[in-house]
Amino acid sequence: MDKNTKQSHPNTGLATVVQQQQALAHPVAESVKAATRPRAGQPTKRTDEVVEEILDRIANGESLINICQDGHLPGYSTFNRWQREDLELLSMVDVAYQFHARTMDDMADSILCGGIGSTGDFKRDEARVGHLRYRLGKLNRRFAEKQQIEVIHHEPVIIDMQIIEGPGGDGV
Structure with missing residues:
Protein backbone atom coordinates (compact mmCIF):
# COMPACT_ATOMS: atom_id res chain seq x y z
CA MET A 1 0.00 0.00 0.00
CA ASP A 2 1.30 3.47 -0.92
CA LYS A 3 1.21 5.45 2.34
CA ASN A 4 1.09 8.87 0.56
CA THR A 5 -1.89 8.13 -1.69
CA LYS A 6 -3.50 5.43 0.52
CA GLN A 7 -3.91 3.28 -2.58
CA SER A 8 -2.94 -0.33 -2.95
CA HIS A 9 -1.46 0.10 -6.43
CA PRO A 10 0.43 3.28 -7.43
CA ASN A 11 -0.99 3.29 -10.99
CA THR A 12 -4.60 3.24 -9.75
CA GLY A 13 -4.57 7.00 -9.10
CA LEU A 14 -3.31 7.74 -12.60
CA ALA A 15 -5.98 5.52 -14.15
CA THR A 16 -8.64 7.33 -12.11
CA VAL A 17 -7.45 10.75 -13.33
CA VAL A 18 -7.40 9.56 -16.94
CA GLN A 19 -10.88 8.09 -16.55
CA GLN A 20 -12.15 11.38 -15.07
CA GLN A 21 -10.63 13.36 -17.96
CA GLN A 22 -12.19 11.02 -20.50
CA ALA A 23 -15.55 11.28 -18.76
CA LEU A 24 -15.39 15.09 -18.90
CA ALA A 25 -14.19 15.30 -22.52
CA HIS A 26 -17.57 14.57 -24.10
CA PRO A 27 -19.63 16.99 -21.94
CA VAL A 28 -17.07 19.75 -22.49
CA ALA A 29 -17.11 19.20 -26.26
CA GLU A 30 -20.92 19.21 -26.24
CA SER A 31 -21.09 22.47 -24.27
CA VAL A 32 -18.63 24.12 -26.69
CA LYS A 33 -20.79 22.99 -29.62
CA ALA A 34 -23.93 24.28 -27.90
CA ALA A 35 -22.36 27.66 -27.13
CA THR A 36 -20.99 28.20 -30.64
CA ARG A 37 -23.72 26.75 -32.86
CA PRO A 38 -25.98 29.11 -34.82
CA ARG A 39 -29.46 29.52 -33.39
CA ALA A 40 -32.64 29.57 -35.39
CA GLY A 41 -33.66 33.12 -36.20
CA GLN A 42 -30.22 34.65 -35.72
Missing part, protein backbone atom coordinates in the same frame (compact mmCIF):
# COMPACT_ATOMS: atom_id res chain seq x y z
CA PRO A 43 -29.31 36.94 -38.59
CA THR A 44 -26.60 35.91 -41.00
CA LYS A 45 -26.73 39.15 -42.98
CA ARG A 46 -23.87 41.46 -42.12
CA THR A 47 -24.68 45.12 -41.43
CA ASP A 48 -22.49 47.94 -40.16
CA GLU A 49 -24.72 48.33 -37.09
CA VAL A 50 -24.35 44.67 -36.11
CA VAL A 51 -20.57 44.73 -36.56
CA GLU A 52 -20.30 48.00 -34.59
CA GLU A 53 -22.33 46.59 -31.68
CA ILE A 54 -20.19 43.45 -31.54
CA LEU A 55 -16.93 45.46 -31.64
CA ASP A 56 -18.17 47.84 -28.91
CA ARG A 57 -19.17 44.98 -26.66
CA ILE A 58 -15.83 43.20 -27.18
CA ALA A 59 -13.98 46.43 -26.38
CA ASN A 60 -16.05 46.79 -23.20
CA GLY A 61 -14.95 43.41 -21.89
CA GLU A 62 -17.63 40.94 -23.02
CA SER A 63 -16.65 37.61 -24.52
CA LEU A 64 -17.57 36.96 -28.13
CA ILE A 65 -19.37 33.74 -27.20
CA ASN A 66 -21.63 35.63 -24.78
CA ILE A 67 -22.23 38.43 -27.28
CA CYS A 68 -23.28 35.97 -29.97
CA GLN A 69 -25.90 34.45 -27.65
CA ASP A 70 -28.14 37.50 -28.24
CA GLY A 71 -30.88 36.62 -30.70
CA HIS A 72 -30.52 39.80 -32.76
CA LEU A 73 -26.81 39.15 -33.39
CA PRO A 74 -25.16 36.49 -35.60
CA GLY A 75 -23.94 33.22 -34.13
CA TYR A 76 -20.36 32.73 -33.06
CA SER A 77 -19.44 30.62 -36.07
CA THR A 78 -21.06 33.13 -38.44
CA PHE A 79 -19.06 36.03 -36.99
CA ASN A 80 -15.86 33.98 -37.17
CA ARG A 81 -16.59 33.21 -40.84
CA TRP A 82 -17.04 36.94 -41.50
CA GLN A 83 -13.61 37.55 -39.96
CA ARG A 84 -11.97 34.83 -42.08
CA GLU A 85 -13.50 36.33 -45.23
CA ASP A 86 -12.71 39.98 -44.43
CA LEU A 87 -9.22 40.88 -43.18
CA GLU A 88 -10.33 44.46 -42.45
CA LEU A 89 -12.96 43.13 -40.03
CA LEU A 90 -10.35 40.86 -38.48
CA SER A 91 -8.12 43.89 -37.94
CA MET A 92 -11.00 45.81 -36.34
CA VAL A 93 -11.67 42.87 -34.00
CA ASP A 94 -7.98 42.83 -33.03
CA VAL A 95 -8.19 46.53 -32.08
CA ALA A 96 -11.37 45.83 -30.09
CA TYR A 97 -9.51 43.10 -28.19
CA GLN A 98 -6.72 45.57 -27.35
CA PHE A 99 -9.35 47.74 -25.66
CA HIS A 100 -10.87 44.57 -24.17
CA ALA A 101 -7.51 43.91 -22.47
CA ARG A 102 -7.46 47.44 -21.03
CA THR A 103 -11.00 46.97 -19.74
CA MET A 104 -10.03 43.69 -18.10
CA ASP A 105 -7.01 45.38 -16.50
CA ASP A 106 -9.29 48.06 -15.07
CA MET A 107 -11.68 45.35 -13.85
CA ALA A 108 -8.84 43.50 -12.13
CA ASP A 109 -7.80 46.69 -10.32
CA SER A 110 -11.40 47.33 -9.30
CA ILE A 111 -11.78 43.81 -7.93
CA LEU A 112 -8.57 44.10 -5.90
CA CYS A 113 -9.78 47.40 -4.43
CA GLY A 114 -13.09 45.82 -3.41
CA GLY A 115 -15.00 47.80 -6.04
CA ILE A 116 -17.17 46.70 -8.93
CA GLY A 117 -16.74 43.01 -9.67
CA SER A 118 -15.49 42.13 -6.19
CA THR A 119 -17.30 39.26 -4.47
CA GLY A 120 -16.06 40.24 -1.02
CA ASP A 121 -14.34 36.86 -0.76
CA PHE A 122 -10.62 37.60 -0.88
CA LYS A 123 -9.56 34.14 -2.08
CA ARG A 124 -12.13 34.11 -4.88
CA ASP A 125 -11.26 37.67 -5.93
CA GLU A 126 -7.57 36.81 -5.91
CA ALA A 127 -8.19 33.77 -8.11
CA ARG A 128 -10.37 35.80 -10.48
CA VAL A 129 -7.75 38.53 -10.80
CA GLY A 130 -5.07 35.90 -11.40
CA HIS A 131 -7.15 34.50 -14.24
CA LEU A 132 -7.78 37.99 -15.64
CA ARG A 133 -4.06 38.78 -15.55
CA TYR A 134 -3.29 35.48 -17.30
CA ARG A 135 -5.81 36.29 -20.06
CA LEU A 136 -4.45 39.83 -20.32
CA GLY A 137 -1.00 38.45 -21.06
CA LYS A 138 -2.46 36.28 -23.82
CA LEU A 139 -4.53 39.09 -25.36
CA ASN A 140 -1.93 41.83 -25.29
CA ARG A 141 1.85 41.51 -24.94
CA ARG A 142 1.85 44.77 -23.01
CA PHE A 143 0.33 42.86 -20.07
CA ALA A 144 2.41 39.68 -20.44
CA GLU A 145 4.82 38.46 -17.80
CA LYS A 146 8.20 40.02 -18.40
CA GLN A 147 10.95 37.51 -19.01
CA GLN A 148 14.56 38.35 -18.36
CA ILE A 149 17.01 36.41 -20.44
CA GLU A 150 20.68 36.41 -19.54
CA VAL A 151 22.95 35.89 -22.52
CA ILE A 152 26.34 34.37 -21.82
CA HIS A 153 28.79 34.37 -24.66
CA HIS A 154 31.27 31.51 -24.47
CA GLU A 155 34.58 32.07 -26.23
CA PRO A 156 37.82 30.15 -26.08
CA VAL A 157 40.46 31.86 -23.96
CA ILE A 158 44.15 31.73 -24.99
CA ILE A 159 46.63 31.37 -22.13
CA ASP A 160 50.29 30.59 -22.80
CA MET A 161 49.38 29.85 -26.41
CA GLN A 162 47.01 27.05 -25.38
CA ILE A 163 43.29 27.24 -25.96
CA ILE A 164 41.10 26.55 -22.95
CA GLU A 165 37.48 25.85 -23.79
CA GLY A 166 34.87 27.14 -21.41
CA PRO A 167 33.24 30.25 -20.11
CA GLY A 168 36.43 32.11 -19.66
CA GLY A 169 39.78 30.89 -18.43
CA ASP A 170 38.71 28.99 -15.35
CA GLY A 171 39.49 25.67 -17.00
CA VAL A 172 35.89 24.56 -17.20
Whole structure:
Protein backbone atom coordinates (compact mmCIF):
# COMPACT_ATOMS: atom_id res chain seq x y z
CA MET A 1 0.00 0.00 0.00
CA ASP A 2 1.30 3.47 -0.92
CA LYS A 3 1.21 5.45 2.34
CA ASN A 4 1.09 8.87 0.56
CA THR A 5 -1.89 8.13 -1.69
CA LYS A 6 -3.50 5.43 0.52
CA GLN A 7 -3.91 3.28 -2.58
CA SER A 8 -2.94 -0.33 -2.95
CA HIS A 9 -1.46 0.10 -6.43
CA PRO A 10 0.43 3.28 -7.43
CA ASN A 11 -0.99 3.29 -10.99
CA THR A 12 -4.60 3.24 -9.75
CA GLY A 13 -4.57 7.00 -9.10
CA LEU A 14 -3.31 7.74 -12.60
CA ALA A 15 -5.98 5.52 -14.15
CA THR A 16 -8.64 7.33 -12.11
CA VAL A 17 -7.45 10.75 -13.33
CA VAL A 18 -7.40 9.56 -16.94
CA GLN A 19 -10.88 8.09 -16.55
CA GLN A 20 -12.15 11.38 -15.07
CA GLN A 21 -10.63 13.36 -17.96
CA GLN A 22 -12.19 11.02 -20.50
CA ALA A 23 -15.55 11.28 -18.76
CA LEU A 24 -15.39 15.09 -18.90
CA ALA A 25 -14.19 15.30 -22.52
CA HIS A 26 -17.57 14.57 -24.10
CA PRO A 27 -19.63 16.99 -21.94
CA VAL A 28 -17.07 19.75 -22.49
CA ALA A 29 -17.11 19.20 -26.26
CA GLU A 30 -20.92 19.21 -26.24
CA SER A 31 -21.09 22.47 -24.27
CA VAL A 32 -18.63 24.12 -26.69
CA LYS A 33 -20.79 22.99 -29.62
CA ALA A 34 -23.93 24.28 -27.90
CA ALA A 35 -22.36 27.66 -27.13
CA THR A 36 -20.99 28.20 -30.64
CA ARG A 37 -23.72 26.75 -32.86
CA PRO A 38 -25.98 29.11 -34.82
CA ARG A 39 -29.46 29.52 -33.39
CA ALA A 40 -32.64 29.57 -35.39
CA GLY A 41 -33.66 33.12 -36.20
CA GLN A 42 -30.22 34.65 -35.72
CA PRO A 43 -29.31 36.94 -38.59
CA THR A 44 -26.60 35.91 -41.00
CA LYS A 45 -26.73 39.15 -42.98
CA ARG A 46 -23.87 41.46 -42.12
CA THR A 47 -24.68 45.12 -41.43
CA ASP A 48 -22.49 47.94 -40.16
CA GLU A 49 -24.72 48.33 -37.09
CA VAL A 50 -24.35 44.67 -36.11
CA VAL A 51 -20.57 44.73 -36.56
CA GLU A 52 -20.30 48.00 -34.59
CA GLU A 53 -22.33 46.59 -31.68
CA ILE A 54 -20.19 43.45 -31.54
CA LEU A 55 -16.93 45.46 -31.64
CA ASP A 56 -18.17 47.84 -28.91
CA ARG A 57 -19.17 44.98 -26.66
CA ILE A 58 -15.83 43.20 -27.18
CA ALA A 59 -13.98 46.43 -26.38
CA ASN A 60 -16.05 46.79 -23.20
CA GLY A 61 -14.95 43.41 -21.89
CA GLU A 62 -17.63 40.94 -23.02
CA SER A 63 -16.65 37.61 -24.52
CA LEU A 64 -17.57 36.96 -28.13
CA ILE A 65 -19.37 33.74 -27.20
CA ASN A 66 -21.63 35.63 -24.78
CA ILE A 67 -22.23 38.43 -27.28
CA CYS A 68 -23.28 35.97 -29.97
CA GLN A 69 -25.90 34.45 -27.65
CA ASP A 70 -28.14 37.50 -28.24
CA GLY A 71 -30.88 36.62 -30.70
CA HIS A 72 -30.52 39.80 -32.76
CA LEU A 73 -26.81 39.15 -33.39
CA PRO A 74 -25.16 36.49 -35.60
CA GLY A 75 -23.94 33.22 -34.13
CA TYR A 76 -20.36 32.73 -33.06
CA SER A 77 -19.44 30.62 -36.07
CA THR A 78 -21.06 33.13 -38.44
CA PHE A 79 -19.06 36.03 -36.99
CA ASN A 80 -15.86 33.98 -37.17
CA ARG A 81 -16.59 33.21 -40.84
CA TRP A 82 -17.04 36.94 -41.50
CA GLN A 83 -13.61 37.55 -39.96
CA ARG A 84 -11.97 34.83 -42.08
CA GLU A 85 -13.50 36.33 -45.23
CA ASP A 86 -12.71 39.98 -44.43
CA LEU A 87 -9.22 40.88 -43.18
CA GLU A 88 -10.33 44.46 -42.45
CA LEU A 89 -12.96 43.13 -40.03
CA LEU A 90 -10.35 40.86 -38.48
CA SER A 91 -8.12 43.89 -37.94
CA MET A 92 -11.00 45.81 -36.34
CA VAL A 93 -11.67 42.87 -34.00
CA ASP A 94 -7.98 42.83 -33.03
CA VAL A 95 -8.19 46.53 -32.08
CA ALA A 96 -11.37 45.83 -30.09
CA TYR A 97 -9.51 43.10 -28.19
CA GLN A 98 -6.72 45.57 -27.35
CA PHE A 99 -9.35 47.74 -25.66
CA HIS A 100 -10.87 44.57 -24.17
CA ALA A 101 -7.51 43.91 -22.47
CA ARG A 102 -7.46 47.44 -21.03
CA THR A 103 -11.00 46.97 -19.74
CA MET A 104 -10.03 43.69 -18.10
CA ASP A 105 -7.01 45.38 -16.50
CA ASP A 106 -9.29 48.06 -15.07
CA MET A 107 -11.68 45.35 -13.85
CA ALA A 108 -8.84 43.50 -12.13
CA ASP A 109 -7.80 46.69 -10.32
CA SER A 110 -11.40 47.33 -9.30
CA ILE A 111 -11.78 43.81 -7.93
CA LEU A 112 -8.57 44.10 -5.90
CA CYS A 113 -9.78 47.40 -4.43
CA GLY A 114 -13.09 45.82 -3.41
CA GLY A 115 -15.00 47.80 -6.04
CA ILE A 116 -17.17 46.70 -8.93
CA GLY A 117 -16.74 43.01 -9.67
CA SER A 118 -15.49 42.13 -6.19
CA THR A 119 -17.30 39.26 -4.47
CA GLY A 120 -16.06 40.24 -1.02
CA ASP A 121 -14.34 36.86 -0.76
CA PHE A 122 -10.62 37.60 -0.88
CA LYS A 123 -9.56 34.14 -2.08
CA ARG A 124 -12.13 34.11 -4.88
CA ASP A 125 -11.26 37.67 -5.93
CA GLU A 126 -7.57 36.81 -5.91
CA ALA A 127 -8.19 33.77 -8.11
CA ARG A 128 -10.37 35.80 -10.48
CA VAL A 129 -7.75 38.53 -10.80
CA GLY A 130 -5.07 35.90 -11.40
CA HIS A 131 -7.15 34.50 -14.24
CA LEU A 132 -7.78 37.99 -15.64
CA ARG A 133 -4.06 38.78 -15.55
CA TYR A 134 -3.29 35.48 -17.30
CA ARG A 135 -5.81 36.29 -20.06
CA LEU A 136 -4.45 39.83 -20.32
CA GLY A 137 -1.00 38.45 -21.06
CA LYS A 138 -2.46 36.28 -23.82
CA LEU A 139 -4.53 39.09 -25.36
CA ASN A 140 -1.93 41.83 -25.29
CA ARG A 141 1.85 41.51 -24.94
CA ARG A 142 1.85 44.77 -23.01
CA PHE A 143 0.33 42.86 -20.07
CA ALA A 144 2.41 39.68 -20.44
CA GLU A 145 4.82 38.46 -17.80
CA LYS A 146 8.20 40.02 -18.40
CA GLN A 147 10.95 37.51 -19.01
CA GLN A 148 14.56 38.35 -18.36
CA ILE A 149 17.01 36.41 -20.44
CA GLU A 150 20.68 36.41 -19.54
CA VAL A 151 22.95 35.89 -22.52
CA ILE A 152 26.34 34.37 -21.82
CA HIS A 153 28.79 34.37 -24.66
CA HIS A 154 31.27 31.51 -24.47
CA GLU A 155 34.58 32.07 -26.23
CA PRO A 156 37.82 30.15 -26.08
CA VAL A 157 40.46 31.86 -23.96
CA ILE A 158 44.15 31.73 -24.99
CA ILE A 159 46.63 31.37 -22.13
CA ASP A 160 50.29 30.59 -22.80
CA MET A 161 49.38 29.85 -26.41
CA GLN A 162 47.01 27.05 -25.38
CA ILE A 163 43.29 27.24 -25.96
CA ILE A 164 41.10 26.55 -22.95
CA GLU A 165 37.48 25.85 -23.79
CA GLY A 166 34.87 27.14 -21.41
CA PRO A 167 33.24 30.25 -20.11
CA GLY A 168 36.43 32.11 -19.66
CA GLY A 169 39.78 30.89 -18.43
CA ASP A 170 38.71 28.99 -15.35
CA GLY A 171 39.49 25.67 -17.00
CA VAL A 172 35.89 24.56 -17.20
